[in-house]
Amino acid sequence: MNKIDDYMTPAEAAFRWGIPQETVKSRLKPxxxxxxxxxxxxxxxxxxxxxxxxxxxxxxxxxxxxxxxxGEEQK
Incomplete structure (x- = not known):
C-alpha cells in the first residue's frame, strides 16, 4: 500500500469502512x-x-x- 492510501475523502472513507457517507460527515460537524x-x-x-x-x-x-x-476498515 502506498502512503497516499493512508488519506482519503469522506466518500472514500465511507466506502472503505462500509458505512453511510452521512455517518462519516456527521463526525465532521463541529x-x-x-x-x-x-x-x-x-x-x-x-x-x-x-x-x-x-x-x-x-x-x-x-x-x-x-x-x-x-474501528478497523472493512476488508
Whole structure:
C-alpha cells in the first residue's frame, strides 16, 4: 500500500469502512463533535480546506482517524 492510501475523502472513507457517507460527515460537524475535531486537527489526523469566499469545507481523513472513530476498515 502506498502512503497516499493512508488519506482519503469522506466518500472514500465511507466506502472503505462500509458505512453511510452521512455517518462519516456527521463526525465532521463541529456542532456535534467540536472537541474531537479540534484534537484530531491538532494531531494531523484530519484536515480541511475552506476557500476564503466559501462556506463549505472539503475534508481529508487519515486511516488512523477512521480507526479511532469506527474501528478497523472493512476488508
Amino acid at each position: 456542532s456535534l463533535y467540536k472537541k474531537q475535531i479540534e484534537e484530531m486537527l491538532k494531531k494531523g489526523l484530519i484536515k480541511y480546506f475552506q476557500h476564503p469566499d466559501g462556506k463549505r469545507r472539503e475534508w481529508i481523513l487519515s486511516v488512523e482517524a477512521m480507526k479511532k472513530w469506527f
